Amino acid sequence: MLDVVWLIPALPLAGFLFILLFGRRLGDPKSGYFATAMVGASFVVTVGVFFDLLALDAEQRTHQVTRLFSWVPLAGRSIDLAFLADPLSITMCLFVTGIGSLIHLYAVGYMHGDPRFSKFFLYLNLFAFSMLMLVLGSNLLVTFLGWEGVGTCSYLLISFWHEKESAATAGKKAFVTNRVGDWGFMMAMFFAFWAVGSLDYSALGGAAGTIAQSAATAIVLFAFVGACGKSAQLPLYLWLPDAMEGPTPVSALIHAATMVTAGVFLMVRLSPLLSVAADYAGWIIAITGVATALFAATVAVAQNDIKKVLAYSTVSQLGFMFLAVGSGAYVAAIFHMVTHAFFKALLFLGSGSVIHGMHHEQDMRRMGALRALMPITAATFIIGWLAIAGVPPFAGFWSKDEILLFAYDKSPVLYFVALVTALLTAYYMTRQVIMVFFGKAQWHDAHEEHGAAGDFTPHESPKVMVAPLVILAGLSVVGGLIQLPFSDNLKRLEHWLEPVGEHHLSASADDLTYVLMAVAVVVSIAGIAASIMVYAKHKVKPIEPAILANAWGYDRAVSRFMGGPGRQVFADIVEIDTQVIDSLVNDTGAQIAAAAGQVRKLQSGNVRNYAAAIGVGVVLLLSWFVVVRGLL
Amino acid sequence: MIAIATPTTTWYLLLGAVLFAVGVVGVMVRRNPLVLFMCVELMLNAVNLTFVALAKKLDDIGGQTTVFFVMVVAAAEVVVGLGIIVAILRRRPNATTDDLAELKG
Numbered sequence: 001m002l003d004v005v006w007l008i009p010a011l012p013l014a015g016f017l018f019i020l021l022f023g024r025r026l027g028d029p030k031s032g033y034f035a036t037a038m039v040g041a042s043f044v045v046t047v048g049v050f051f052d053l054l055a056l057d058a059e060q061r062t063h064q065v066t067r068l069f070s071w072v073p074l075a076g077r078s079i080d081l082a083f084l085a086d087p088l089s090i091t092m093c094l095f096v097t098g099i100g101s102l103i104h105l106y107a108v109g110y111m112h113g114d115p116r117f118s119k120f121f122l123y124l125n126l127f128a129f130s131m132l133m134l135v136l137g138s139n140l141l142v143t144f145l146g147w148e149g150v151g152t153c154s155y156l157l158i159s160f161w162h163e164k165e166s167a168a169t170a171g172k173k174a175f176v177t178n179r180v181g182d183w184g185f186m187m188a189m190f191f192a193f194w195a196v197g198s199l200d201y202s203a204l205g206g207a208a209g210t211i212a213q214s215a216a217t218a219i220v221l222f223a224f225v226g227a228c229g230k231s232a233q234l235p236l237y238l239w240l241p242d243a244m245e246g247p248t249p250v251s252a253l254i255h256a257a258t259m260v261t262a263g264v265f266l267m268v269r270l271s272p273l274l275s276v277a278a279d280y281a282g283w284i285i286a287i288t289g290v291a292t293a294l295f296a297a298t299v300a301v302a303q304n305d306i307k308k309v310l311a312y313s314t315v316s317q318l319g320f321m322f323l324a325v326g327s328g329a330y331v332a333a334i335f336h337m338v339t340h341a342f343f344k345a346l347l348f349l350g351s352g353s354v355i356h357g358m359h360h361e362q363d364m365r366r367m368g369a370l371r372a373l374m375p376i377t378a379a380t381f382i383i384g385w386l387a388i389a390g391v392p393p394f395a396g397f398w399s400k401d402e403i404l405l406f407a408y409d410k411s412p413v414l415y416f417v418a419l420v421t422a423l424l425t426a427y428y429m430t431r432q433v434i435m436v437f438f439g440k441a442q443w444h445d446a447h448e449e450h451g452a453a454g455d456f457t458p459h460e461s462p463k464v465m466v467a468p469l470v471i472l473a474g475l476s477v478v479g480g481l482i483q484l485p486f487s488d489n490l491k492r493l494e495h496w497l498e499p500v501g502e503h504h505l506s507a508s509a510d511d512l513t514y515v516l517m518a519v520a521v522v523v524s525i526a527g528i529a530a531s532i533m534v535y536a537k538h539k540v541k542p543i544e545p546a547i548l549a550n551a552w553g554y555d556r557a558v559s560r561f562m563g564g565p566g567r568q569v570f571a572d573i574v575e576i577d578t579q580v581i582d583s584l585v586n587d588t589g590a591q592i593a594a595a596a597g598q599v600r601k602l603q604s605g606n607v608r609n610y611a612a613a614i615g616v617g618v619v620l621l622l623s624w625f626v627v628v629r630g631l632l
Numbered sequence: 633m634i635a636i637a638t639p640t641t642t643w644y645l646l647l648g649a650v651l652f653a654v655g656v657v658g659v660m661v662r663r664n665p666l667v668l669f670m671c672v673e674l675m676l677n678a679v680n681l682t683f684v685a686l687a688k689k690l691d692d693i694g695g696q697t698t699v700f701f702v703m704v705v706a707a708a709e710v711v712v713g714l715g716i717i718v719a720i721l722r723r724r725p726n727a728t729t730d731d732l733a734e735l736k737g
Contacts (some may be wrong), residue, residue, distance in 0.1 A: 605733035607668070611659045 001048035003084045005066045006570030008049070008093055009136060012128035019125060023118030032108035035121035039104050039128050045096035050090050058498055062086045063202070065138050072141070077197055084138035084201060087497050091334060092135035092265060095480040097339050099257050100128050102339035102468035106349050107249035109465035110356060111225045120247070122162060127153035131258050135265060139199040140189045143266070147185060147230065150259045151178045158246040170242035177239040181229015185266075188222035191215065198418060199386035203267060208272040219279040223270055224285055227263025231318045234292045238555055240315055244307040248352030250308060256314050256348050257341040264337055275328070286326025286410060290417045295552070297424035301431070306351045307366050309432050312551075314344055314387065316421060320403050323418060329406035331483070331494045336399035338493075339479045343387035343396055350381035353465055354436060357458040358443065366431065369441040373458045373628040378437045380473035385433045387476040389426040390524040395479030401520050402485065408516060416518075419523055426527025431542075434535040454568045487514060640658035644685035651678035666716050676706050 015038030023031045047345035053061050064085040072079040082088075104124060122242050128147025137143040159171025176184050191200055195215035196207040206215070232240035243255045254260070267274065267285070274281065293316045300312035317340050324333035355362055371378035390401070394515070400422060408415035443458065460466070484490035533539045547553060625631045651674055658671030680699045687695025720727055 607729045607732065608660060608663075615656060615660070 001025040002052045002064055002085060002472070003066065004045060005049055005064070005083045006134065007045045007096070008042050009083075009129050009132035011038045011045070012125045015125040015444060017255075018130060019122045019420050021158060023122055023442055026118060028114075028117040029068050029112060030116035032104070032111065032121050036104035037123045037164070038110065038125060039089075039097055041102040042128070043101050044099050046090065046093045046521050047518050048438060053085065053087065053090055054496075060097075063374055065202075066417070071400065079139055079141050081142060083136040083142075085136070088265075088268060088334070089135045091338070095338055096128070096131050096135065096258050099341055099345050100131075100253060100474070102471055103249050103253040103257070103398055104251075105245070105350065106352070106465050108469040109451070109462045111247065111354055112248050112462075116160070120157075123153055123156050123160070124249075124253070127157070127254060127259075127382060131262075133319060134262055138201060140192060140201075141199050142205075143269075144189065144488065146184060148182065148263065149497055150254070150262065151175070151182070152260060154178075154243070154254050157250040160247055160250065161245070164245070167245040169247040170239075173242050174239035176616035177236055178229050179225045181236055181263075184222045184225025184227075184229065186226075187599075188219050188226060191219045191222060192460045195219065198513075204270065205272040205603075208276050208287060211273070211276065213276060213278055214272045214599055217281050220267075220274045220277045221284065224268055224281075226287075227266050227322075228288065229263075230266075231263030231322070232292075233263070233288055233319065233493040234295060235324060237292060237296065237315050238558060241308055241311045244305070244311050248307065249353060251311070252345045252348035252352065254474060255311065260314065260318060261321070261341070263277055264318065264333050266326060267322070267325045268333060271325075271330050272610070274325075276601050282326045284326070286323050286407070286414055289319045289322025289326055290322075290414050290421070291319070291406070292316070293323065293421045294424075295319075295418055297421045297428065298430045299548055299551045302426060302544040302546075303428075304549075305361060305362050306354060306367070306432065306436065307348070309364075310344070312349060313347075313425065313429065316320060316425065317388070320400065320418065320421070323407055323414065324403040326412070327410040330495055331405060331491075332399065332402040332406055334492050335483045335499060336403055337477070338482070339387070342472055342479045343384045343394075344478040346380060346384040346469060346476055347388065349465070349469055349472065350377050350384060353377040353461040354381075354458075355467065356418040356461050356465070359458075361443070364435040366442045367436045368439045368443070369437070370458055371437040374437075374460045376460060376577040377469065380466075380469040381437065382433060383473040383476050385429050386626065387479075389429050389528060390520060391528075392481060392521060394476075396478050397520070398480035398483060398485070401517055402483070404520055405485075405513060405516055408512070411413045419519070422520065423523045423527040425529045426524045430528045431535050432533030434531065438536060472617055485517075515632065639684050641689040647683065648678045648682040651675075651681065663730060665720065665727065665729050665732070668729060669713055673706065673710070675713060678703060698724060 009526070015035050019026070019035060020030050026034060029257070053064065065082050066085065067080050067082040069081055070078050071081040104121070106119065107124065113119055114120065127150060130146045130153055134143050134146025134150060137146060153252060155171045155175040158169045158174050162168045179399070190200060192204060195211055195218075196204055198204070229236045240255060240260065244251055246255070260519075274285075296312045296315035296319060298314065300309050303309045303312060319335045321336050321340070324330070324336060354367065354370060354374065355372070355378070358367065361367070383394065387396040390397045392398075404415060404418055404422070407418050481492075483493040534542050550556065653677030655671045655673075655678060656673065659668055662668050662671065673734075680702055682697040682701050688691065720732065724731070
């Protein structure tokens with residue numbers, strides 16, 4: 001099926017177009033099922049392509065390019081609209097379409113009754129199309145097309161309930177913040193085209209041996225700026241917590257499982273260049289990643305909104321992936337991306353199920369003791385919690401452990417910070433689970449005597465919503481099987497992704513594999529235990545200072561700067577633009593117009609003047625012929 | 633005795649030149665659009681006469697052929713030109729070419 005790779009993005013595109021034309025007629029829930037079917041069909045095609053690739057030799061797997069047409073025809077350096085089906089892109093496609101179709105299915109239940117039901121699925125299908133373009137593109141420009149597409153869809157879906165002021169603002173914030181990152185992406189493209197003369201990944205990989213180190217460093221670092229925007233790293237993470245204003249399936253699909261991992265994907269795609277870039281490039285990426293991970297984890301400890309906790313947790317986990325990229329552990333980054341997609345999509349969908357059951361209550365302080373009323377949601381959420389907390393044998397443990405291992409190899413300091421982050425992760429996730437599913441019920445039962453008006457009993461969600469939860473929970477349990485550290489045979493993902501380059505561990509770190517694994521387990525258990533002491537047993541008072549709840553005041557500082565001095569700077573730039581650049585252009589035009597005004601006076605409209613001019617002209621011409629050319 | 637003068641090519645060329653000059657002067661000095669138009673026709677026909685005379689003298693059929701083209705083009709031009717002039721004169725019976733200067737852009 002390798003020759004029908006184009007079908008993978010084409011099917012969601014067809015779904016988008018069909019719903020665009022007939023969505024309102026299909027209505028609720030048919031348009032939802034239709035959209036789900038399109039992404040599901042795309043998943044089937046992806047699986048077919050996957051098995052075709054598997055049958056090929058490892059060397060051939062990276063050269064399966066399907067060229068559709070020449071997009072930017074340039075002599076000798078044309079840029080094609082082409083798809084690259086290699087292990088990396090197909091791995092991405094598998095979980096984008098797989099998890100995507102599950103979330104589509106879930107959304108059919110979650111969005112039921114919404115007045116803009118079909119429009120929601122219109123955007124979702126457009127998102128799936130853009131995301132698949134992003135991962136399948138065989139050059140940076142096609143990836144950029146998808147990159148902008150997912151950004152647009154993200155904007156549209158965050159502000160889907162745009163009647164709400166906060167949702168509309170959050171959408172704008174995401175869009176503007178992403179523009180900063182997009183600037184970096186474009187600079188990376190310009191540098192790549194200038195230094196290599198092509199945007200094809202194969203050409204960029206081939207140039208890795210010959211390119212100047214400074215050029216490779218510039219490309220990688222600018223691409224990293226783009227990745228920071230899309231994948232919500234410091235200092236551009238701001239938009240992701242606000243993006244939780246969108247409907248929960250959007251948070252699960254775009255802001256946890258797929259789109260936000262695009263930055264990690266980009267860095268892995270450019271890994272041949274990263275491996276020849278200057279040493280400090282890797283350090284910058286690793287330090288940014290680990291700093292973001294720690295920062296977001298501390299903030300997550302003090303959040304009370306069920307989705308905000310997960311949002312900061314996502315930022316933190318993305319930081320882990322960048323730590324892996326910066327440490328040269330590309331396979332570990334992809335591994336964590338896949339397992340994170342499983343358990344974070346699960347957690348988000350679970351939180352959506354809770355919100356649905358609680359009639360759109362998102363404050364965890366008003367939840368509690370929900371496990372009896374929502375047994376399936378609770379059970380699956382607990383599996384997701386164990387996976388993200390790093391308890392073996394759940395998926396998150398294996399991938400996080402591999403990143404920790406490589407971080408230790410890069411520098412023990414990075415390892416230590418990452419370990420603290422892992423401790424905090426276990427702590428705040430346990431806190432969330434206890435606040436939502438255990439303890440005392442903080443909501444009021446309708447049957448209670450003193451219940452206020454409008455009280456209710458939380459209820460389990462419909463089948464169409466819990467089915468995806470169960471599947472994702474299964475994946476979160478067994479997801480680690482794709483890459484186990486025990487023997488070389490069990491590192492299936494690593495062999496499949498070859499030749500995505502990977503540093504090999506130094507011998508000292510390799511010897512410590514099991515020691516570090518044990519440390520990671522102990523840290524996870526310690527985090528969980530501490531959280532239980534605080535929130536379940538109430539032995540210790542919780543430490544939730546306001547500064548953590550406000551994300552260290554960073555958001556406010558940025559707002560204040562942009563509202564005050566930042567705005568002034570931009571106003572000055574606008575002033576320069578109008579005074580210098582615009583007036584340069586406008587004055588040129590004015591001068592030409594004035595000159596033309598002078599010439600126009602010749603056009604008197606008096607016919608006899610024209611005749612005289614013609615006559616004089618004829619005489620002059622004739623005399624020129626006679627005198628100069630010597631006619632006659 | 634008066635020798636009977638036989639017209640030579642030179643006579644025709646002179647006549648053509650005189651007619652052309654009359655046309656030029658007419659275009660320059662007259663202000664009635666209709667007269668002006670006739671002067672243009674006069675210039676065209678002066679050229680035609682020159683063509684025919686030279687064609688006979690040089691024994692070249694090309695000159696006479698050209699005249700036919702000139703006449704056809706002139707006929708077409710007359711249709712358009714007269715149409716415009718009649719339209720203008722209908723609106724403003726005493727218009728001169730100088731008055732029409734106000735048509736400039």
